[in-house]
Amino acid sequence: MxxxxxxxxxxxxxxxxxxxxxxxxxxxxxxxxxxxxxxxxxxxxxxxxxxxxxxxxxxxxxxxxxxxxxxxxxxxxxxxxxxxxxxxxxxxxxxxxxxxxxxxxxxxxxxxxxxxxxxxxxxxxxxxxxxxxxxxxxxxxxxxxxxxxxxxxxxxxxxxxxxxxxxxxYGPRQDSEGEGGVVAVFCSELAAGRTPVIHGSGEQTRDFxxxxxxxxxxxxxxxxxxxxxxxxxxxxxxxxSTGEEVSVTGLATALRPIAGFYGSYGSARERAGDVMRSSLDSSKAREVFGWESQVTLDVGLGPTYRWFARS
Ligand SMILES: NC(=O)c1ccc[n+]([C@@H]2O[C@H](COP(=O)([O-])OP(=O)(O)OC[C@H]3O[C@@H](n4cnc5c(N)ncnc54)[C@H](O)[C@@H]3O)[C@@H](O)[C@H]2O)c1
Missing domain, CATH: 3.40.50.720 (NAD(P)-binding Rossmann-like Domain)
Structure with a gap:
């Protein structure tokens, strides 16, 4: 094709x-x-x-x-x-x-x-x-x-x-700005030895x-x-999507052992235009063309962090 x-x-x-x-x-x-x-x-x-x-x-x-x-x-x-x-x-x-x-x-x-x-x-x-x-x-x-x-x-x-x-x-080659950027931003900050900042309460959820x-x-x-x-x-x-709802704080916690970071994350005010919750049911894609997500967040964060930490 x-x-x-x-x-x-x-x-x-x-x-x-x-x-x-x-x-x-x-x-x-x-x-x-x-x-x-x-x-x-x-x-x-x-x-x-x-x-x-x-x-x-x-x-x-x-x-x-x-x-x-x-x-x-x-x-x-x-x-x-x-x-x-x-x-x-x-x-x-x-x-x-x-x-x-x-x-x-x-x-x-x-x-x-x-x-x-x-x-x-x-x-x-x-x-x-x-x-x-x-x-x-x-x-x-x-x-x-x-x-x-x-x-x-x-x-x-x-x-x-x-x-x-x-x-x-999220994943390798993502820029640390853009729509799905929080994983990329956290990984790039941690890989550079800087402290990532959580915007808002950290309770906002995403489907990564x-x-x-x-x-x-x-x-x-x-x-x-x-x-x-x-x-x-x-x-x-x-x-x-995965259908899983993960908070930004949950993401920050999941990244700790992968990046070897055990300090405190910074905090800043909420970003304009952000929603509080997000999770999408993808069962239609499974039923119509036979696809469903396979990679859990813990598994996907490893190669993602290593890509940001390369060189
Ligand atoms: N990354 C996410 O989490 C996410 C989530 C939902 C939807 N999307 C959508 O998926 C698509 C790909 O996103 P991405 O994260 O890879 O973004 P990206 O910015 O990395 O990729 C977009 C690409 O389009 C090119 N581009 C932009 N404007 C163009 C134009 N006028 N003419 C030709 N090329 C142009 C850019 O140079 C870039 O290579 C986008 O439509 C985005 O809105 C992404």
Whole structure:
């Protein structure tokens, strides 16, 4: 299969590309705004460009993908608050453009990265795909609007599609800023011998999912032989998550033996736009295309910390 990965120089995208190369023909489109040239796989077809560039359709036509994994995005909540207009342009208009040019280039499936942020502050956890979507920051709003744009663009075209609502992804190659950043921030601070800071009470919870689990979900969905856009309940939306709710304090505790840190964490005020609780039920992904997470937090934190402590 020829798979085009937008955002393939980023955290999740580069982990996906490295997993795909060898069994698939892989193309990457990335403007390197938050991704890194050293993440690019030398055997992939790599194109440095903005997905909003008017030559996007030519790049898609040249690579001629069978399937697209759209990961390119403005991926940071704080940046979405600082510059909501750019956030919306990249995440909403960009997703619509990718969907349109993918279908025109003959792709039979487009998977798009959405986020737990579309739900906002949950009334109850774990969240299911049909739970209310009430985003509390521009990033969550743009991700929700991107889901709508994807569906508007591809419904009835013969190109299958789905939006994957990732919970907080962590693992090697994550930058210590960005949406799922708390694991990366703690690991990078500890690896540098500094004291990490917990924002707010530390009782806020997240559903931390290891990047290899996310990569496995994407590959399962790429290879699925049914229609993802008609999955029930709630059509093309799929939670990609563990269903486990872990507090930031719990994360800090789990990292202690891995990093050999037994001092006190620092504290600072709550960050704007953060929700108090997050946990997503991913049983729909298991029932529709046979994926479920495998890696527990204790297991995933080891290679993650070692990656930050390398060199
Ligand atoms: N990391 C998480 O915890 C998490 C959680 C939920 C959703 N997501 C979503 O998953 C996707 C990947 O996230 P990530 O953590 O790997 O982020 P990332 O920032 O590492 O990767 C995004 C990539 O997209 C590229 N990019 C950004 N704007 C672009 C543009 N206009 N044109 C071309 N390329 C562009 C960046 O250079 C980067 O390589 C994003 O859509 C993000 O919103 C991530």
């Amino acid at each position: 020829r798979v085009l990965v937008t955002g393939g120089a980023g955290f999740i995208g580069s982990n996906l590309v490295y997993a795909l190369v060898g069994s698939h023909e892989v193309g990457v489109i990335d403007d390197l705004s938050t991704g890194h040239a050293e993440n690019l796989h030398p055997s992939a077809w790599n194109r440095t460009m903005d997905i909003l560039d008017e030559s996007l359709s030519e790049a898609f036509a040249e690579f001629a993908p069978d399937a697209v994994m759209h990961l390119a995005a403005q991926s940071s909540v704080p940046r979405s608050i600082q510059d909501p207009v750019r956030d919306s342009a990249v995440n909403v208009d960009g997703t619509r453009l990718v969907a349109a040019v993918a279908a025109a280039a003959g792709a039979t499936r487009v998977l798009s990265a959405s986020s737990a942020a579309v739900y906002g502050e949950p009334a109850e956890v774990p969240l299911q795909e049909c739970s209310p979507t009430v985003p509390v920051n521009p990033y969550g709003s743009s991700k929700l609007a991107a889901e709508t744009a994807l569906a508007e663009q591809l419904t009835g075209t013969g190109t299958d599609f789905a939006s994957f609502r990732f919970s907080n992804v 999912i290891y990047v290899a689990d996310v990569v496995a979900a994407i590959i399962s969905a790429l290879e699925f032989d049914g229609k993802l856009c008609e999955g029930e309940p709630c059509g093309p939306a799929y939670n990609i």
